[in-house]
Amino acid sequence: MQLLEERILKDGQILGDNILKVDSFLTHQVDYKLMKAIGKVFAEAYKEAGITKVVTIEASGIAPAAYAAEALDVPMIFAKKHKNITMTEGILTAEVYSFTKQVTSTVSIAGKFLDKDDKVLIVDDFLANGQAAKGLIEIIEQAGAAVEGVGIVIEKSFQDGRQLIEDMGVKVTSLARIAKFEDGKLVFAQADA
Ligand code: G4P
Helix, strand or coil: CHHHHHHHHHHCEEECCCEEECCCCCCCCCCHHHHHHHHHHHHHHCCCCCCCEEEEECCCCHHHHHHHHHHHCCCEEEEECCCCCCCCCCEEEEEEEECCCCEEEEEEEEHHHCCCCCEEEEEEEEECCCHHHHHHHHHHHHCCCEEEEEEEEEEECCCCHHHHHHHCCCCEEEEEEEEEEECCEEEEECCCC
């Protein structure tokens, strides 16, 4: 997605060897016009898939997922990283290990929001090692629903996430793919949409 790649080049900051900071439009402050455009691209890519729900994980997946849901005219559900006192029954969970933070967290979705007839598009902000997407796929499969694809705003192609998700038999659609960081510059690979 050219608009996204241009924005990453304009406003993204490379931190250390492999982290891209995009807090001015995606992970902290949100540019809703860009998110709306992103949502439309995901919806176009999955328009034949009969998507009935969009699923993401808090926090930074919520903005692109909400606009994808708007464009597909379906509900958006975000998995919670912390147990909420109102989530009392029928909770579907998965363990998600973060290589970046070196912690395992339990993520959850109330089972009542997913059923076996659902066709789900997962949307997330970053694909790094793929652990968050893997956990969401496990939760959706516990509900007996089908995962039609994983839509990613920014994929770091030099990490293992795509392979992990494709090995689970799930299609990945990334709007920007970073092949590497070289001499403080970012090199894109061919994106999926
Ligand atoms: P994984 O799910 O692909 O395995 O990711 P990993 O454990 O490596 O990453 C943990 C967190 O760091 C995730 O967010 C992920 O989106 C984020 N992340 C990974 N690489 C980058 C990067 O290059 N830049 C930025 N800005 N974030 C990155 P999270 O902890 O779930 O955060 P949030 O969604 O609550 O903000």
